[in-house]
Amino acid sequence: xxxxxxxxxxxxxxxxxxxxxxxxxxxxxxxxxxxxxxxxxxxxxxxxxxxxxxxxxxxxxxxxxxxxxxxxxxxxxxxxxxxxxxxxxxxxxxxxxxxxxxxxxxxxxxxxxxxxxxxxxxxxxxxxxxxxxxxxxxxxxxxxxxxxxxxxxxxxxxxxxxxxxxxxxxxxxxxxxxxxxxxxxxxxxxxxxxxxxxxxxxxxx
Amino acid sequence: xxxxxxxxxxxxxxxxxxxxxxxxxxxxxxxxxxxxxxxxxxxxxxxxxxxxxxxxxxxxxxxxxxxxxxxxxxxxxxxxxxxxxxxxxxxxxxxxxxxxxxxxxxxxxxxxxxxxxxxxxxxxxxxxxxxxxxxxxxxxxxxxxxxxxxxxxxxxxxxxxxxxxxxxxxxxxxxxxxxxxxxxxxxxxxxxxxxxxxxxxxxxxxxxx
Numbered sequence: 001x002x003x004x005x006x007x008x009x010x011x012x013x014x015x016x017x018x019x020x021x022x023x024x025x026x027x028x029x030x031x032x033x034x035x036x037x038x039x040x041x042x043x044x045x046x047x048x049x050x051x052x053x054x055x056x057x058x059x060x061x062x063x064x065x066x067x068x069x070x071x072x073x074x075x076x077x078x079x080x081x082x083x084x085x086x087x088x089x090x091x092x093x094x095x096x097x098x099x100x101x102x103x104x105x106x107x108x109x110x111x112x113x114x115x116x117x118x119x120x121x122x123x124x125x126x127x128x129x130x131x132x133x134x135x136x137x138x139x140x141x142x143x144x145x146x147x148x149x150x151x152x153x154x155x156x157x158x159x160x161x162x163x164x165x166x167x168x169x170x171x172x173x174x175x176x177x178x179x180x181x182x183x184x185x186x187x188x189x190x191x192x193x194x195x196x197x198x199x200x201x202x203x204x205x
Numbered sequence: 206x207x208x209x210x211x212x213x214x215x216x217x218x219x220x221x222x223x224x225x226x227x228x229x230x231x232x233x234x235x236x237x238x239x240x241x242x243x244x245x246x247x248x249x250x251x252x253x254x255x256x257x258x259x260x261x262x263x264x265x266x267x268x269x270x271x272x273x274x275x276x277x278x279x280x281x282x283x284x285x286x287x288x289x290x291x292x293x294x295x296x297x298x299x300x301x302x303x304x305x306x307x308x309x310x311x312x313x314x315x316x317x318x319x320x321x322x323x324x325x326x327x328x329x330x331x332x333x334x335x336x337x338x339x340x341x342x343x344x345x346x347x348x349x350x351x352x353x354x355x356x357x358x359x360x361x362x363x364x365x366x367x368x369x370x371x372x373x374x375x376x377x378x379x380x381x382x383x384x385x386x387x388x389x390x391x392x393x394x395x396x397x398x399x400x401x402x403x404x405x406x407x408x409x410x411x412x413x414x
Contacts (some may be wrong), residue, residue, distance in 0.1 A: 001397060005287055017311055033288060063288065068338035071331065075343070076265055078327035078350070083271025085319045092313065100312070100372030104364060107377045107386050107409045108316065108357055115278035115350040116272070116382035117234045119331065126282045128292065136268075136276065137299075145270070147302045154296045160284075171293035184217040 002059040004039040005046055007032060011053035018045035018054060028052075063164035069126045075123025079116040085172075086112035128156070129163040171203040181205065208245040212352045213238040213397030219243060239387065239398035241359045271305025315360045324354045352398045353384045360386055379407040 007018075009032055018027040026038035027045050034045075034054075046054040086109045093105035124132040137153050142148050174181045175192040182193055190199040208217040209224045215271040219225050226245070233242050268276070277300035284293040327353050335343035365373050371388070378387045383399035392403035 005336045022364050024399040032288075036288060057287075065342065067343075068334065068340060070334035071338050071340050072341050073265075074327075074334040076268065078323065078331050079272045079275055080265070080269050081319065081323045083275055083305045084307075087271060087307040087314060088319060089309050089312045091307040092316065098369055100369040101364070103409045103411050104360065104372060105316075105378045107379045108380045110354060110359075110407070110409070111357060111384035113275060113278065113387050114379075114382070115277035115280065115353055117352060118346045118383065119343075120272070120276050120279050121283075122335075122340070122346040125276050125279055126283060128283050128287075128289075128296070131399065133276075133280055140273075145303070149298050149302055152298045156292060156295050156299075159295075160289075164296075173375065 001013040003043070003056040004036050004059050005034050005041070005043070005171050006057050007034050008053045008055070011051050013051040013053070015050050017048040017050065021045055021048045033163050038089050045059045059164060061127055061129055063132045064124075064127045066120070067132075072123045075119045079123070082112045082116040082119070085152050086116070127163070131164050134160075134165075173202045174205055178205060186205045208247040209248055210238065210240050211244045211246055212356050214257060215397075237388065238356065238385075240356055241363070244355055244359055252398045263290075269305065270303040272304040273391040274300045274305070277303070300397050313365060314363060317365070318356065320354055320358045322362065324351065324358065328354070349383045349398055353386070356398075357386055360388065377409040381405050 005018075006028070007027070010124065010201070014034070021044040022028065023042060024038045024040055026040075028033040029035050038060075039055070041059065043056050046056050047068070069148055089105040089109040089112065092104045093109065094177050124130070125136075134157065138159055140148055141150055141153050141157075172181065172183050173192075175188070175195060175197050177197040178192065178195040179192040180192065190202055191197065192202060206219050207227065208219070209215070210217075213235065215235050217226055226247075228240060231242065232378075234240060235244070265272075277296050281293045281296035281300060284296055288381075328347055331343060332347045334340075335347060375388050376390065378389075378392055379385070380387070380399060380401065381398040382401045382405055383396060385396050385398045387406065391408075392406045395402055396405065
């Protein structure tokens, strides 16, 4: 499984051994974030780092844990309750003249959001790559509420492919008749999209 | 007899302390997390949260705007954890396009009631569903949310009693991981709920809301 290196800036003590051992220069960047597009996953930097600030993470995330429907429903209901407290606390903070109450209500608004997010993670919305997350974005694009940033939502779907849609595994082929290369979804009728050569004329790559 | 803090798990052992729990003053608070006395329970009577609730969770036809906002701000975190900062920014834009509206005039009493409803009904429903599904991840989230809501409830109650005096010379801090709220000087130890180091707490500034 392909891995890439990531750096925890809190731990980095700038010994910079990673710069010396990296074969592609991926660890040497102006914002200190390792360049994932250049990292080949060799792990040399993680091995060399004296402060254990670099770890290797999977390049492709595994499908998230499936969640029981009752858990998801109960989580949405609880998150709804917490989001109403968040809205209420924000409103009280905005309207009060008292400094203490304003700080307290801002704290409660922040706290409520954190609890909602944590619960929602356990209610199926852990990975942006999951079909649960992606189906939600698709449904909002299909019927956008007022002010919904549709262009950004489409961009997200383009950048983050779904990783748990069944029967949607892609296979790459080359056509032995016209030599074009293309991918087909698993289960899709195999035929060359360019010259319509049948399945027998295609080589799997 | 031992008494256990329902927020951070601190144990008050009457035998070791030499003072019966009931004789501690009313303003005594947990030395670990500052939870008030009434958030302690005697060891045997610990509530396992299994009290049956009649109704099952309601199923939403349409996810409310406030929840959508939290779903997308959470997915922004998911993108950040994968070092995808551009995608995190896009998710934050989606999140910002939704917000829950607070209806009518709101008071601190309403906030207290809503917090109790969350604790006593909503979280119990999640706990029951999670137990039935043997979902330990969801049980973990419920445990954190419960402790945080308890401390939030106790601070609201204290504010209702003491008013601005409670906060005049004190800072308010929130654990940026679990949402634990703490009143006092800069936290030096670990979060009593999720155990992250003190630097993960954020100080809440006054000024503009």
